[in-house]
Amino acid sequence: MKIAWLYHDFMDLYGDKGNIMVLQKRCRDRGIPCEVDKIGIGQEADLSTYDLIFLGGGADKEQLQLIPDLLSRRDNIRKALDEGTFALLICGGYQLFGQYYIAADGTRIEGLGFHSYCTETGKAGSRCIGNIVIDADLDDRRTRIIGFENHGGQTLNVTRPLGKVVSGCGNSFHAGYEGYYDGQMLGTYLHGPLLPKNPEVADFVIAKAMQKRNPSFRMEDLKPLDDSVAALARSQVLQKLGLES
Numbered sequence: 581m582k583i584a585w586l587y588h589d590f591m592d593l594y595g596d597k598g599n600i601m602v603l604q605k606r607c608r609d610r611g612i613p614c615e616v617d618k619i620g621i622g623q624e625a626d627l628s629t630y631d632l633i634f635l636g637g638g639a640d641k642e643q644l645q646l647i648p649d650l651l652s653r654r655d656n657i658r659k660a661l662d663e664g665t666f667a668l669l670i671c672g673g674y675q676l677f678g679q680y681y682i683a684a685d686g687t688r689i690e691g692l693g694f695h696s697y698c699t700e701t702g703k704a705g706s707r708c709i710g711n712i713v714i715d716a717d718l719d720d721r722r723t724r725i726i727g728f729e730n731h732g733g734q735t736l737n738v739t740r741p742l743g744k745v746v747s748g749c750g751n752s753f754h755a756g757y758e759g760y761y762d763g764q765m766l767g768t769y770l771h772g773p774l775l776p777k778n779p780e781v782a783d784f785v786i787a788k789a790m791q792k793r794n795p796s797f798r799m800e801d802l803k804p805l806d807d808s809v810a811a812l813a814r815s816q817v818l819q820k821l822g823l824e825s
């Protein structure tokens with residue numbers, strides 16, 4: 581499996597790089613070769629040759645700095661998605677795949693415009709911060725996903741949310757829904773990082789990435805791993821929030 585880790589040195593809030601570490605470990609434990617290429621600003625790369633594109637979250641300053649480079653890759657990212665590359669995007673990265681993002685100081689950042697959603701910063705420095713739990717449908721697989729959110733951006737007009745908020749905010753203060761998922765791209769506000777506490781999502785992402793080269797690959801084809809530590813972490817968070825696993 582080949583992973584393109586976009587702006588690894590810029591977009592890495594609240595442990596987002598842990599997502600890459602989890603993907604590498606879960607592949608290694610199953611004997612699946614996994615190559616990760618870090619792609620920074622100005623670095624040439626044909627993203628359509630990758631099975632997975634990963635972009636983490638970042639503060640407004642970083643988002644502003646990288647946007648010219650990201651926009652210059654627009655056609656190449658479109659080609660990648662059209663040819664079956666899967667994209668996993670966290671928070672600031674998720675925002676930049678929409679129409680636009682209005683930062684806390686009012687600056688408007690044009691997004692890649694692949695989807696109809698847009699993001700505007702909430703009133704007077706208000707932010708969605710804290711543990712978050714959502715119930716998501718991953719290709720009809722109902723999954724309870726746990727994470728941590730910290731964003732000023734309020735994402736509106738999301739036509740295909742990833743899941744329903746059980747605890748926390750999600751796309752905006754009162755949206756009731758979180759993230760975006762359309763089969764080819766999964767965008768979410770969940771940091772924490774996302775994958776260590778949600779092994780099912782990690783395997784789902786691996787399976788989606790594997791499907792680029794092998795369209796008949798199914799998540800059930802992945803050898804089960806010992807997820808008891810993750811299960812313990814999950815039950816601790818859910819218990820704290822008074823929720824069931």
Ligand SMILES: NC(=O)CC[C@H](N)C(=O)O
Nearest residue numbers: 637638640671672732733
């Ligand atoms: N956590 C993040 O990635 C932050 C994204 C964006 N800068 C916001 O505050 O909404």
